Amino acid sequence: MESKPIVDVHNLTAGYRRRPAIWNLDFQIQEGKFTGILGPNGSGKSTLLKCLLGQITPYTGYAHLWGQNVDKVRHRIAYVPQKESVDWNFPATVMDVVLMGRYRPGRFWQRLGKKDKEAALYWLEQTGMNHLANRQIGQLSGGQRQRVFLARALAREPSLLFLDEPFAGVDAGSAERILHMLKLLIEQGKSIVMVHHDLVSAGKILDNAILLNTRLVASGPVSEVFNHENLSATYGSDLSILSDVIDLVTRNPGRFKDPRNQKS
Numbered sequence: 254m255e256s257k258p259i260v261d262v263h264n265l266t267a268g269y270r271r272r273p274a275i276w277n278l279d280f281q282i283q284e285g286k287f288t289g290i291l292g293p294n295g296s297g298k299s300t301l302l303k304c305l306l307g308q309i310t311p312y313t314g315y316a317h318l319w320g321q322n323v324d325k326v327r328h329r330i331a332y333v334p335q336k337e338s339v340d341w342n343f344p345a346t347v348m349d350v351v352l353m354g355r356y357r358p359g360r361f362w363q364r365l366g367k368k369d370k371e372a373a374l375y376w377l378e379q380t381g382m383n384h385l386a387n388r389q390i391g392q393l394s395g396g397q398r399q400r401v402f403l404a405r406a407l408a409r410e411p412s413l414l415f416l417d418e419p420f421a422g423v424d425a426g427s428a429e430r431i432l433h434m435l436k437l438l439i440e441q442g443k444s445i446v447m448v449h450h451d452l453v454s455a456g457k458i459l460d461n462a463i464l465l466n467t468r469l470v471a472s473g474p475v476s477e478v479f480n481h482e483n484l485s486a487t488y489g490s491d492l493s494i495l496s497d498v499i500d501l502v503t504r505n506p507g508r509f510k511d512p513r514n515q516k517s
């Protein structure tokens with residue numbers, strides 16, 4: 254079955270103080286896929302994500318989710334922000350943060366009940382953070398913080414999950430747990446769009462990639478877009494790992510198959 258586009262970006266130019274950081278992007282993202290936004294520092298990955306989330310207004314073009322403006326579908330998405338963008342001195346416990354995920358957008362009057370508390374606890378267990386439910390978020394390690402923000406996002410039960418560099422500054426155990434949960438979501442038919450920095454792991458875990466260098470270099474299945482031409486257009490001369498990545502992709506084509514098509 255051909256999957257439907259869940260994200261549709263057309264002629265998208267956006268930036269800050271009238272200076273574009275991303276230019277004329279055109280691409281689509283397919284439903285049910287694990288898609289990465291890849292590019293060097295400053296290539297506009299987070300800016301693109303902010304456009305998809307409706308946090309900044311584009312200068313030209315649009316970014317639609319399910320064919321609509323993001324404001325119409327906010328209840329169907331969740332977001333794990335880049336670590337640096339969060340104020341960790343905010344006085345809240347781990348449980349408070351995860352419960353925030355249960356609020357419906359715009360419904361400030363909403364009261365959280367037993368069901369919400371149960372859902373929050375469930376996701377804290379799933380992320381291995383339930384033993385720290387009463388801890389202040391400022392006291393957590395990088396990996397623990399990332400797990401809590403993943404739990405908060407998953408407590409919303411989204412169809413489409415966005416993450417901005419969830420593995421940056423995270424210990425190996427946390428990274429493994431986070432990746433495991435993301436794979437489960439994909440198995441359940443959810444869609445994930447993740448800004449990601451590391452090319453080698455990208456080749457192993459993603460279905461599709463969007464290669465960005467302020468302009469779109471390529472978008473499509475990892476096995477197709479990871480080639481020498483595209484990767485050097487994306488990363489320029491910073492290419493010491495390039496041949497390793499291409500090796501990995503071309504020598505092991507099987508690992509990029511859709512996991513749902515593989516018999517276990």
Ligand code: ADP
Pocket residue numbers: 269270274292293294295296297298299300301
């Ligand atoms: P990436 O996530 O790929 O590292 P960003 O999207 O964060 O890149 O940044 C793209 C460009 O926009 C960079 O040149 C960056 O300095 C600039 N930029 C990012 N955020 C802001 C901001 N809040 N105000 C002004 N310029 C910004």
Ligand code: MG
Pocket residue numbers: 298299300335417448
């Ligand atoms: Mg960024």
